[in-house]
Amino acid sequence: MSEPGPSDKQGRKKGWPRGKKRTLKIKDVNAPKLPMSGYMLFLNDHREQVRAANPGATFSDMTRLLANAWQAAPQEEKQQYMEAAQQQKERYSRELIKYQQTDAYRAFSEQVKAKGGSVVVSGSGGGGGGSSRAARHDKENEKEARAPPPPAPDQDTAVLEIPIFTETFLTHNREREAELRQLRRANTEFEEQNATLQKHIDNMKEAVERLESETEQQRGQNSALQQHLDQLRALLSERFAAVPLPGCPEPLTPDTVDVYLAKLHALILERPQENQALVATVRDIVHRLEHQ
Template sequence: MEKQKRWPKGKKRKPYSRVRDESAPRKPQNAYVRFMNEKREGVASKNPKLSVAEVTKILGSQWTNLSQEDKKKYLVAAENDKARYLQKLKAHPPGLQPKASNMPGPSSSNAPPPKECSTPPANPGDIPIFTEAFLDHNKAKDAELRQLRKSNAEYAEQSAMLQRHIDNLRAAISRLDSETQSHVQNNAKLKNKLQNMRELIVKTFKDLPIPGSSMLPTAKNADTYMKSVQDIMEHPSDDNKDFISAVKEIVLKKRKRDFQTYIMCLASRTRTFGNDIFVTVAG
């Protein structure tokens, strides 16, 4: 038995090739290929800077958005072309055999034929296979997929940043709510204290009218009454000696702390009222 020869080391293999049968009928084109062949030149002329893959992507989008009524002429033409091809294929003799392999050795004529590409089309019936358009379409889809992955990563990063901002805002809102509740409680206490002090003033000075006006303190004019008392104490005169003496006597009898708290509640109207009146009384 003769030993089979090996392929010489370092020698390149010649690619496997078939002999083209020039008399074979031309393969039919589907509707999508017909649409692309018709519109490709127009899209490329309007967008000269776009690559072949980008032009194919635009054409694919236009085909997808095309109505069935507009697709009808391409579908009909594709069916007619397919019928023509099948009719001529029946009348055509069997095609030529592929060339023998250049592999040395006695069994080189029995070399197996190359495997055909088994990659399925993206959209069967619309995108042709084994054509330049098919490869361009795949390249465009790969580029689109990479862009989508990049955009997805950017959106995820932005989403994480926004989530951190939301968490910070929620924490700030919680702090503000707590502070607001504390202020509301303090205001309620001060309001209650102010009301008690007004009642005390009305009760204490009920028999002491303001000189020249005969105004007595009430729940409504307690603040105005005390402001008038402050003015008289800051600017004493001989006509107001009796009134000033009565005020000093009343203040000395009452707790200074209660009046000081009342004065603090009136800080929005006069901030020096409390200190002035008590310094005047002490003097």
């Protein structure tokens, strides 16, 4: 048997390892459409507007601009998209339950069982004669035929083993790339939400620190005012102690001076003509207080 040439060795080196198999999830085309997140709904509504405003933007630029637009959007607008996404999730749950009761779902389940139990296609191998490869292939088929079938896979875990660089393999790659893009978009959404929440937390911390500082200042002002009020009550009780009023406790103290002044005010307003002497005494005391 001839030695393999350089092209054969290079093919073996770069090709898929012999005996190793690629897997593919079976996609149910009749299943309900998956729901989208609030961020994805926002992107769908604003993508064309951002593209029109930035005609030369690359894919990365578009991703960044849309993420910034989501970040700058008002919370009320974001909440509308979040509610729409929640409605889609509820819709998907209802449609999925209803779909699982249909003949199409049962037929798909039977298809998954059939393919999972019989379809086995190995990856491409290296050199060797055609008859040898055919013989090995026949032996592998006989071995698979004698082996017991594997357990039937579920809808979400069913796989098919496919050869590389076929149309099925390329379709599989495109689907995985689409899923990867969706995951990246979801990750961007979560990062934007985390950044927004962190900004709110920082703002709340600054507000708390500012309120604590203002509260401390207010406590100091209240303490000074309370001290001034106590001094004023003591002075008034001392000056008005020689002006007794009917119904007021004696002696006049800082604790009772508020009641005394309230009754004095009411007495002067009710009968000013009868209490002219009292009014003159009060004016004299207040006048002396103003000049101290």
